[in-house]
Amino acid sequence: xxxxxxxxxxxxxxxxxxxxxxxxxxxxxxxxxxxxxxxxxxxxxxxxxxxxxxxxxxxxxxxxxxxxxxxxxxxxxxxxxxxxxxxxxxxxxxxxxxxxxxxxxxxxxxxxxxxxxxxxxxxxxxxxxxxxxxxxxxxxxxxxxxxxxxxxxxxxxxxxxxxxxxxxxxxxxxxxxxxxxxxxxxxxxxxxxxxxxxxxxxxxxxxxxxxxxxxxxxxxxxxxxxxxxxxxxxxxxxxxxxxxxxxxxxxxxxxxxxxxxxxxxxxxxxxxxxxxxxxxxxxxxxxxxxxxxxxxxxxxxxxxxxxxxxxxxxxxxxxxxxx
Amino acid sequence: xxxxxxxxxxxxxxxxxxxxxxxxxxxxxxxxxxxxxxxxxxxxxxxxxxxxxxxxxxxxxxxxxxxxxxxxxxxxxxxxxxxxxxxxxxxxxxxxxxxxxxxxxxxxxxxxxxxxxxxxxxxxxxxxxxxxxxxxxxxxxxxxxxxxxxxxxxxxxxxxxxxxxxxxxxxxxxxxxxxxxxxxxxxxxxxxxxxxxxxxxxxxxxxxxxxxxxxxxxxxxxxxxxxxxxxxxxxxxxxxxxxxxxxxxxxxxxxxxxxxxxxxxxxxxxxxxxxxxxxxxxxxxxxxxxxxxxxxxxxxxxxxxxxxxxxxxxxxxxxxxxxxxxxxxxxx
Numbered sequence: 017x018x019x020x021x022x023x024x025x026x027x028x029x030x031x032x033x034x035x036x037x038x039x040x041x042x043x044x045x046x047x048x049x050x051x052x053x054x055x056x057x058x059x060x061x062x063x064x065x066x067x068x069x070x071x072x073x074x075x076x077x078x079x080x081x082x083x084x085x086x087x088x089x090x091x092x093x094x095x096x097x098x099x100x101x102x103x104x105x106x107x108x109x110x111x112x113x114x115x116x117x118x119x120x121x122x123x124x125x126x127x128x129x130x131x132x133x134x135x136x137x138x139x140x141x142x143x144x145x146x147x148x149x150x151x152x153x154x155x156x157x158x159x160x161x162x163x164x165x166x167x168x169x170x171x172x173x174x175x176x177x178x179x180x181x182x183x184x185x186x187x188x189x190x191x192x193x194x195x196x197x198x199x200x201x202x203x204x205x206x207x208x209x210x211x212x213x214x215x216x217x218x219x220x221x222x223x224x225x226x227x228x229x230x231x232x233x234x235x236x237x238x239x240x241x242x243x244x245x246x247x248x249x250x251x252x253x254x255x256x257x258x259x260x261x262x263x264x265x266x267x268x269x270x271x272x273x274x275x276x277x278x279x280x281x282x283x284x285x286x287x288x289x290x291x292x293x294x295x296x297x298x299x300x301x302x303x304x305x306x307x308x309x310x311x312x313x314x315x316x317x318x319x320x321x322x323x324x325x326x327x328x329x330x331x332x333x334x335x336x337x338x339x
Numbered sequence: 340x341x342x343x344x345x346x347x348x349x350x351x352x353x354x355x356x357x358x359x360x361x362x363x364x365x366x367x368x369x370x371x372x373x374x375x376x377x378x379x380x381x382x383x384x385x386x387x388x389x390x391x392x393x394x395x396x397x398x399x400x401x402x403x404x405x406x407x408x409x410x411x412x413x414x415x416x417x418x419x420x421x422x423x424x425x426x427x428x429x430x431x432x433x434x435x436x437x438x439x440x441x442x443x444x445x446x447x448x449x450x451x452x453x454x455x456x457x458x459x460x461x462x463x464x465x466x467x468x469x470x471x472x473x474x475x476x477x478x479x480x481x482x483x484x485x486x487x488x489x490x491x492x493x494x495x496x497x498x499x500x501x502x503x504x505x506x507x508x509x510x511x512x513x514x515x516x517x518x519x520x521x522x523x524x525x526x527x528x529x530x531x532x533x534x535x536x537x538x539x540x541x542x543x544x545x546x547x548x549x550x551x552x553x554x555x556x557x558x559x560x561x562x563x564x565x566x567x568x569x570x571x572x573x574x575x576x577x578x579x580x581x582x583x584x585x586x587x588x589x590x591x592x593x594x595x596x597x598x599x600x601x602x603x604x605x606x607x608x609x610x611x612x613x614x615x616x617x618x619x620x621x622x623x624x625x626x627x628x629x630x631x632x633x634x635x636x637x638x639x640x641x642x643x644x645x646x647x648x649x650x651x652x653x654x655x656x657x658x659x660x661x662x663x664x665x666x667x668x669x670x671x
Contacts, residue, residue: 059536059538174625202392203565204603204607206609210609231537232610256614259614260614269538273538273540274611275566276612281570281590284545286545287542290508291538
C-alpha cells in the first residue's frame with residue numbers, strides 16, 4: 017500500500033463550555049489516499065464537521081485539539097505553527113462550508129471575490145492571470161463565463177453553490193472538504209451539483225472528503241465511507257462493503273432507518289433512545305445504551321478499531337456478520 | 340359528493356398572492372401559488388404532496404387549515420357524525436371555529452412551532468381551551484393521555500417542562516400531541532420529520548402512521564422527500580409551480596412516473612445503496628416563480644417533449660390514464 021495523502025491518528029478535539037468539555041471528537045483515526053473520496057456520515061453532533069475544522073485548523077475560540085496527529089504530505093498539521101499552517105490552508109486543503117452559498121459577499125461581483133481569494137494565497141499572480149483562471153474554473157463547474165462579473169443575487173442557489181466550489185478549487189488543492197454542500201438545495205439542483213463535483217474530482221484527480229447526514233448522498237459520491245457516532249469513528253470501509261456487510265450495529269441501524277424510493281419497500285428499523293450528551297458521554301462504546309447487541313464489556317471499554325480484511329475497519333466488541 | 344368514503348375533497352383550489360411594486364401602489368401582478376388544483380382523500384388514507392421549494396405545497400396546506408384565505412375553489416370536509424360536507428373555503432366565524440377542531444396542522448420546525456415560555460401542558464391543552472372542551476381536570480387528564488400516546492412517558496415528568504428541555508424528536512411529539520388532542524379527522528402535516536435526525540425520524544414517522552390508524556386520521560403529508568412520502572402515504576401527488584402534474588398510488592408513481600417533470604424529479608433522488616444505479620434525466624433550466632404565467636403548460640419551457648400543441652393550448656388537465664394514475668400532460 018502506498019503512503020496515504022492524509023492520515024488522521026487518534027484525533028481528540030473538545031469544546032470548552034462552562035459545564036466542562038464537550039467531547040466532540042475522541043480518538044478518531046482514518047486515512048485518505050490521493051485522488052480518492054471519503055464520505056463521513058453521521059447524525060447531528062457526531063463530530064463530522066469538527067473533524068473538518070481540525071483539518072483546516074479553523075478552530076472556534078473554545079475548541080481545542082487535545083491529542084492526536086494529522087499527517088499530511090510529511091507534516092503534522094496539529095503541530096505546525098500558525099504561519100506555516102497558512103501555506104496548507106486553502107492552497108493544499110480547501111473547504112466548501114455548509115450553507116456556503118450564502119457566504120458570498122452580496123455587494124461584490126462573484127469573479128472579484130474569487131480573484132481576491134487567489135491573490136491572498138498566490139501573491140505573485142496578476143489580476144489578468146487570476147481572471148483567466150476564474151474563467152477556467154467557471155467552465156469547470158459549469159457556469160457561463162458571462163456570470164463572472166455578476167453579483168451573487170443574480171445567481172440561483174445551485175449556481176451560487178457551484179461558484180463556491182469554483183472558489184474552493186481556485187488554488188488547486190490536493191484535498192477538498194465538502195461539508196453538506198447540497199443540503200439547502202432542491203433535489204434536481206442537488207443532483208446536478210453532485211454530478212459536477214464527482215466529475216471535477218475525477219478529472220482533477222483530487223481527493224475529496226464529503227460530509228453529510230444523508231447516507232444516500234454519501235453512498236453516491238464516496239469510494240470509502242466512515243461512520244461516526246457521538247464523537248467516535250465506528251466503521252470505515254469501501255462504500256459497497258459498508259452496505260453489504262455492515263459490521264457495527266450503528267452502521268446497520270443507520271442504513272436500516274433510511275428510506276429509499278428504489279428497490280423493494282423494506283421495513284424501516286427504529287432505533288430506541290437518543291444520541292448521548294457529549295459533556296458526559298457513556299463509557300466504553302458510546303453507542304452501547306442503544307445497541308441491540310451490547311455485551312457487558314461494551315459499557316466498560318472503548319472497542320479498538322480492527323481490520324476485518326480488505327480494508328474493512330470496525331470498532332465493536334460484538335460485530336455483526338463475524339463468526 | 341357521491342363518494343361518501345371521501346373525507347376531504349379539494350376542488351379547483353386557487354391562491355394568488357399580489358406582488359406590489361412600491362408601498363402605495365396597487366398590486367398589478369399576482370403569484371399564482373396554487374392554481375386550480377383538485378384532489379380527494381378517502382377516509383383513513385394519506386396523500387403525499389411532493390415537489391420542490393416554491394411549488395405551492397405548503398400554500399395548499401395552509402389554505403386547507405385556513406391559515407390562508409383561498410382566492411378560489413372549494414375545500415369540502417365531511418363532518419364526523421353526519422355524512423354532510425362543509426365547504427371550509429366559505430365558512431366563517433363560529434362555524435369555522437367549530438370545524439378547526441376537525442382539521443389540524445403539524446409544522447416543520449419543532450424549535451419554532453412551540454412557544455418557549457409555555458409548559459408542555461399549556462401547549463397541548465391550548466386547543467382544548469380554545470374549543471372549550473372539558474373542565475380543567477378533564478383537560479389535564481386528556482393531555483396526560485395524549486402525551487402517553489405519543490410516547491412521552493411517564494407523562495407527569497413531561498407536563499410541566501419547557502420546550503428547551505426536550506430534544507427535537509420529543510418536541511415534534513409534543514406538536515403531534517397538540518394537533519391530535521382535539522381528535523381531528525384530518526391533519527395537514529408539513530414536513531414533520533425533515534428537521535429530525537435519521538435515527539429519530541423513523542420513530543416519529545411510525546408514530547404518525549400508528550395514530551392515523553388508531554384515531555382514524557387522514558393526513559395531507561407535505562414533503563420534499565419522495566422516500567418519506569413512499570412510506571407515509573398510499574398515494575402521492577407531484578406539484579410543480581402551483582399545479583398538480585401527476586397523482587397516483589405511491590409505488591406506481593415511483594416505479595412508473597409518466598409526467599416528464601416527475602420523471603426528472605424521481606431520477607434525481609439519490610439512492611442509499613451504492614449497488615443500485617439510477618438513470619440520469621437532465622432537465623434544462625430552473626423553477627421560475629409563477630407571476631402571471633401564460634395559460635400554457637407550466638413545464639413547457641423546460642420540457643423535452645414540448646411541441647407546438649403544448650405551446651398553443653392551456654395547461655393540460657389532470658386526467659386518469661388508467662387505474663387511477665392521473666397525469667397532466669398532452670404528450671403522455
